[in-house]
Amino acid sequence: MYEIRFHGRGGQGGKMAAEAYALAAFLEGNYAVSFPFFGAERRGAPVKAFTRVDDKKIRIKTQVYEPDYVVVLDETLIETQDVLEGLKKDGTVIINTQRKPEEVRLSKPVKCATVDATGIALEVLGRPITNTAILGALARATGRVKIESVEQAIMEKFGARLGRESGEKNARAARMAYEQTLVGTSQGGKEFVPRPQWLPDVHEMPIGGAIGTMKTEAGLIGIGSFVENKTGDWRTFIPAIDKEKCIGCRFCWFYCPEGCISMVEGKAEVNYDYCKGCGICAHECPAKAIEMTREVKA
Amino acid sequence: MIQKLERKKMVITGDYAAAYGGMISGAEVVAAYPITPQTLIVEDFATFVNDGITDAEFIMVESEHSAMSACIAAQAAGARTFTATSSQGLALMHEMLFIAASLRLPIVMPVVNRTVAAPIGIWCEYNDSMPQRDTGWMQMSCEDNQEVLDMVIMSYKIAEHRDVLLPIMPCLDAFILSHTVEPVEAPSSDEVAQYLGKYEPVAKLDTENPMAIGTFAPPEYIQELRYHNHMAMENAKRVIREVTRDFARTFGHDYHGLIEEYRCDDADVVLITIGTVTGTAREVVDELRERGKKVGLVKLRFYRPFPREELQKIAERVGAIGVYDRAVSFGSGGPMFIETRHALYGHSIPIMNFLAGIGGRDVMKKDVEKMFEMLLEAKEGKTSKEIVWIGTRGVTP
Amino acid sequence: MNIKDLSDEILFTPGHTACAGCGAPPIVRNIMKIFGKDTIIYTPANCLLVFGGTYPYLAWKVPYFHEAFENTGACISGVARALRKQGKKTLVVGIAGDGGTYDIGIQALSGAAERNEDVIYICYDNEAYMNTGIQRSGSTPYGAATTTTPAGTKIPGKLDHKKDMAEIMRAHEVPYVATMSIAHQRDFLEKAKKARDVEGFRYLHIISPCPTGWRFDPSLTIEMSRKAVDSGMWTLFEAEYGEITNIYKPKKKIPVKEYLMGQGRFRHFTPEMVEELQRWVDHKWKRIYGEEP
Ligand SMILES: Cc1ncc(C[n+]2csc(CCOP(=O)(O)OP(=O)(O)O)c2C)c(N)n1
Ligand code: SF4
Ligand code: SF4
Ligand code: SF4
Numbered sequence: 001m002y003e004i005r006f007h008g009r010g011g012q013g014g015k016m017a018a019e020a021y022a023l024a025a026f027l028e029g030n031y032a033v034s035f036p037f038f039g040a041e042r043r044g045a046p047v048k049a050f051t052r053v054d055d056k057k058i059r060i061k062t063q064v065y066e067p068d069y070v071v072v073l074d075e076t077l078i079e080t081q082d083v084l085e086g087l088k089k090d091g092t093v094i095i096n097t098q099r100k101p102e103e104v105r106l107s108k109p110v111k112c113a114t115v116d117a118t119g120i121a122l123e124v125l126g127r128p129i130t131n132t133a134i135l136g137a138l139a140r141a142t143g144r145v146k147i148e149s150v151e152q153a154i155m156e157k158f159g160a161r162l163g164r165e166s167g168e169k170n171a172r173a174a175r176m177a178y179e180q181t182l183v184g185t186s187q188g189g190k191e192f193v194p195r196p197q198w199l200p201d202v203h204e205m206p207i208g209g210a211i212g213t214m215k216t217e218a219g220l221i222g223i224g225s226f227v228e229n230k231t232g233d234w235r236t237f238i239p240a241i242d243k244e245k246c247i248g249c250r251f252c253w254f255y256c257p258e259g260c261i262s263m264v265e266g267k268a269e270v271n272y273d274y275c276k277g278c279g280i281c282a283h284e285c286p287a288k289a290i291e292m293t294r295e296v297k298a
Numbered sequence: 299m300i301q302k303l304e305r306k307k308m309v310i311t312g313d314y315a316a317a318y319g320g321m322i323s324g325a326e327v328v329a330a331y332p333i334t335p336q337t338l339i340v341e342d343f344a345t346f347v348n349d350g351i352t353d354a355e356f357i358m359v360e361s362e363h364s365a366m367s368a369c370i371a372a373q374a375a376g377a378r379t380f381t382a383t384s385s386q387g388l389a390l391m392h393e394m395l396f397i398a399a400s401l402r403l404p405i406v407m408p409v410v411n412r413t414v415a416a417p418i419g420i421w422c423e424y425n426d427s428m429p430q431r432d433t434g435w436m437q438m439s440c441e442d443n444q445e446v447l448d449m450v451i452m453s454y455k456i457a458e459h460r461d462v463l464l465p466i467m468p469c470l471d472a473f474i475l476s477h478t479v480e481p482v483e484a485p486s487s488d489e490v491a492q493y494l495g496k497y498e499p500v501a502k503l504d505t506e507n508p509m510a511i512g513t514f515a516p517p518e519y520i521q522e523l524r525y526h527n528h529m530a531m532e533n534a535k536r537v538i539r540e541v542t543r544d545f546a547r548t549f550g551h552d553y554h555g556l557i558e559e560y561r562c563d564d565a566d567v568v569l570i571t572i573g574t575v576t577g578t579a580r581e582v583v584d585e586l587r588e589r590g591k592k593v594g595l596v597k598l599r600f601y602r603p604f605p606r607e608e609l610q611k612i613a614e615r616v617g618a619i620g621v622y623d624r625a626v627s628f629g630s631g632g633p634m635f636i637e638t639r640h641a642l643y644g645h646s647i648p649i650m651n652f653l654a655g656i657g658g659r660d661v662m663k664k665d666v667e668k669m670f671e672m673l674l675e676a677k678e679g680k681t682s683k684e685i686v687w688i689g690t691r692g693v694t695p
Numbered sequence: 696m697n698i699k700d701l702s703d704e705i706l707f708t709p710g711h712t713a714c715a716g717c718g719a720p721p722i723v724r725n726i727m728k729i730f731g732k733d734t735i736i737y738t739p740a741n742c743l744l745v746f747g748g749t750y751p752y753l754a755w756k757v758p759y760f761h762e763a764f765e766n767t768g769a770c771i772s773g774v775a776r777a778l779r780k781q782g783k784k785t786l787v788v789g790i791a792g793d794g795g796t797y798d799i800g801i802q803a804l805s806g807a808a809e810r811n812e813d814v815i816y817i818c819y820d821n822e823a824y825m826n827t828g829i830q831r832s833g834s835t836p837y838g839a840a841t842t843t844t845p846a847g848t849k850i851p852g853k854l855d856h857k858k859d860m861a862e863i864m865r866a867h868e869v870p871y872v873a874t875m876s877i878a879h880q881r882d883f884l885e886k887a888k889k890a891r892d893v894e895g896f897r898y899l900h901i902i903s904p905c906p907t908g909w910r911f912d913p914s915l916t917i918e919m920s921r922k923a924v925d926s927g928m929w930t931l932f933e934a935e936y937g938e939i940t941n942i943y944k945p946k947k948k949i950p951v952k953e954y955l956m957g958q959g960r961f962r963h964f965t966p967e968m969v970e971e972l973q974r975w976v977d978h979k980w981k982r983i984y985g986e987e988p
């Protein structure tokens with residue numbers, strides 16, 4: 001049996017990719033299961049999905065903790081979390097990026113495959129939907145399924161939902177990714193501090209779960225504690241405010257869904273810890289003082 | 299606040315006793331919706347309010363679901379609450395019962411046991427309260443109207459205890475208690491106020507000390523909270539025993555904890571009853587004793603928490619146990635029977651289930667006699683029947 | 696009242712997990728600036744419940760409470776009565792979605808309104824059950840595609856029109872009913888302030904565009920509110936004890952088509968469907984403004 005973990009963002013289709021891969025493996029006579037991590041995350045939040053493949057019936061029903069392969073649909077995710085967590089010793093990570101494997105920095109040096117799935121998707125589908133292209137790279141990097149099976153699975157799964165033509169285009173994106181995938185070794189040494197969790201035992205657990213505000217080893221909890229959740233890593237576009245142009249009208253401050261714009265000496269300022277990059281501020285600014293650009297994460 | 303009320307004897311219905319109990323216990327917010335045969339409780343309480351006997355807030359909600367929702371909310375905001383329902387009304391509340399228990403809110407709600415449709419009927423059956431078994435509520439049954447009044451008062455004491463903090467439904471039989479008048483002795487308002495004290499919530503909605511109650515929670519937290527509820531129910535057994543003892547000392551009426559034994563000491567066989575059938579069965583026990591039959595009776599008061607330890611002790615000394623049930627868990631047996639069997643695992647004596655009074659059919663002395671007769675046979679090994687329907691046309695018991 | 700008069704204090708914090716560009720958080724954050732700290736919040740099951748906190752974290756900085764989905768009216772009644780008993784003047788506010796208001800919650804809401812409970816009930820209207828994955832509600836407009844009214848080859852989206860919930864609430868003759876849009880800043884703030892200061896039952900109904908469910912670019916959320924009003928799809932009014940006291944009339948009425956464009960949920964619209972929706976709007980327009988559009 002081998003296990004795959006997909007990392008994406010809510011709305012990017014990581015779950016669909018995991019399911020389509022399971023179908024491809026099934027088409028080759030395997031038994032395969034696929035499931036998402038059932039969370040409450042909304043669109044844009046980091047999410048995970050899993051696939052397990054074996055040549056006999058899979059009975060285990062737990063989540064996947066030690067995957068053989070990790071697939072990253074969104075490059076920005078490798079900056080904010082250790083996508084290699086639990087990866088088996090000789091496991092492989094497959095990343096959607098323009099970079100070569102040797103240019104990717106992760107927590108450890110590991111076998112790494114890269115492909116510009118976004119570029120391929122934009123070219124073939126006209127939209128940056130990468131969940132099909134990445135499957136081509138997965139097939140290539142692991143050699144576990146044939147690209148023809150991936151194509152067929154995509155046609156069945158996406159074709160059924162979006163129409164035949166769309167199914168074919170998506171299959172083509174996978175094929176292109178298959179051909180363009182580079183396999184090598186990533187850099188290591190990137191450090192991640194795991195976010196501590198507050199896990200009270202039955203003696204510490206408040207009655208009925210009712211909480212006021214508490215300071216814990218995991219930071220603030222209870223009333224007003226969501227500030228601990230830095231949603232800035234959801235962002236793919238980033239606003240830049242031109243203070244010269246800003247007339248201090250407060251529109252952006254008023255409309256920003258995150259409440260992460262403050263007025264400093266009459267000018268708007270963004271707290272990037274929380275900005276999700278929705279672009280509302282830029283759209284509503286009467287002075288055209290805000291510009292959205294694709295964020296390049298260091 | 300309530301008016302000063304003196305200790306007095308009244309001849310009242312079970313419903314009045316329930317309403318009086320809630321009022322004299324100082325319920326501050328009441329939300330209720332009428333359903334036969336609980337209607338008198340709502341009406342009596344409304345009269346207490348409109349006559350100025352209590353200044354409780356009475357929310358005349360538009361459904362039982364809202365009644366429980368409003369009580370949960372008011373209790374979460376720090377008020378002592380009261381409501382009552384029956385049958386379909388309790389079924390409609392079902393969703394909210396879990397929430398009251400899981401938020402650890404000591405709400406007191408008399409339930410007038412009435413059959414749940416179909417066919418629609420208004421008479422006594424326990425298929426309304428017993429299916430609420432796993433909601434986390436304490437649940438007990440009363441034998442007479444005195445017990446109804448006393449039990450509503452004791453309910454606050456038990457439910458609000460720091461080691462318990464669980465909601466409770468004292469149950470009374472439709473019509474047999476709810477609409478039957480009998481003499482009841484009520485304590486004075488001062489006595490009750492002193493006995494219960496003020497309700498001090500562990501957490502409440504208050505802008506001076508903001509708290510979050512009922513937040514969306516992932517699996518990392520729910521299991522510990524469920525364990526709390528499990529332990530609270532275990533603690534409740536101890537607290538119930540203490541409270542009934544203490545109540546007997548203070549008010550002179552002794553309810554003996556989770557069960558009451560009647561002529562069990564040297565009994566060959568005992569019958570476990572619940573609710574008003576207990577009174578009838580006491581008569582039968584006396585008569586059979588006169589005829590030299592060594593029979594005894596166990597009045598089961600609490601269905602949740604279930605008096606496992608008490609029943610185990612009894613099982614050690616008798617030759618057969620019968621369990622009377624006024625509801626059926628289809629595919630298994632009577633709910634009390636299932637519980638008793640579970641509690642008595644390892645005991646090799648015969649345990650029989652008697653189903654009677656379903657849909658409100660009267661349970662007569664001869665029916666109870668039949669139960670004892672079969673129990674005595676079982677003790678002798680003359681019958682191996684387990685689930686016996688009494689008084690069902692075309693079915694031989 | 697102007698946005699410049701609003702305080703900087705935030706009672707619904709960043710870090711919440713709504714989709715980027717969600718219309719609900721700015722509504723909630725700004726309205727809380729008007730309501731202030733002496734407020735207790737109830738939310739039923741909906742997106743706001745989930746993105747406003749995952750145990751042990753919470754975006755709310757005021758006492759916060761949740762019970763279930765269909766009972767907001769009853770829950771806020773219970774809190775309000777307990778506080779009245781304690782002699783407190785705290786504002787009690789329930790914030791429900793359209794599903795929790797139009798459909799499953801209408802009974803408890805109507806009961807609370809009829810009893811004139813001293814509470815504020817807010818409906819943030821994103822025109823479907825978003826929390827459970829974009830299923831239709833009584834608020835979903837005609838023709839819109841949702842996951843339970845998909846734009847199929849036989850049935851093209853929702854066949855029924857949107858229910859006029861604000862009118863239903865006005866018919867309860869409660870002290871205050873207002874419909875709002877956050878794109879209309881001054882109007883929004885004035886109504887929130889009025890609601891805060893009136894006693895008795897107050898109903899605020901606010902359009903809350905949902906980029907995920909309506910399928911539009913998240914930068915256009917405020918624009919959607921604006922266009923909804925300008926097209927007549929959404930109407931801004933105030934009513935006191937059932938009497939309409941104020942109606943906002945768009946300076947220039949835009950065709951419904953302009954509002955529909957750019958929303959994926961209407962992408963499958965045929966000219967006939969556009970016409971049907973326009974007819975519905977024109978009828979409503981005439982009823983409200985007493986003149987042909
Ligand atoms: C009794 C009950 N039925 C169904 C649900 C499932 N449920 C939770 S939220 C929701 C939809 C909420 O929709 P809405 O009120 O419009 O708020 P939104 O999520 O769109 O903001 C549903 C159906 C539930 N929680 N309780
Ligand atoms: S893009 Fe602008 S409006 Fe959107 S979250 Fe960031 S700062 Fe706020
Ligand atoms: S909207 Fe534009 S002009 Fe107004 S405060 Fe923001 S950045 Fe400045
Ligand atoms: S689904 Fe819609 S309403 Fe829900 S959080 Fe996302 S944008 Fe907001």
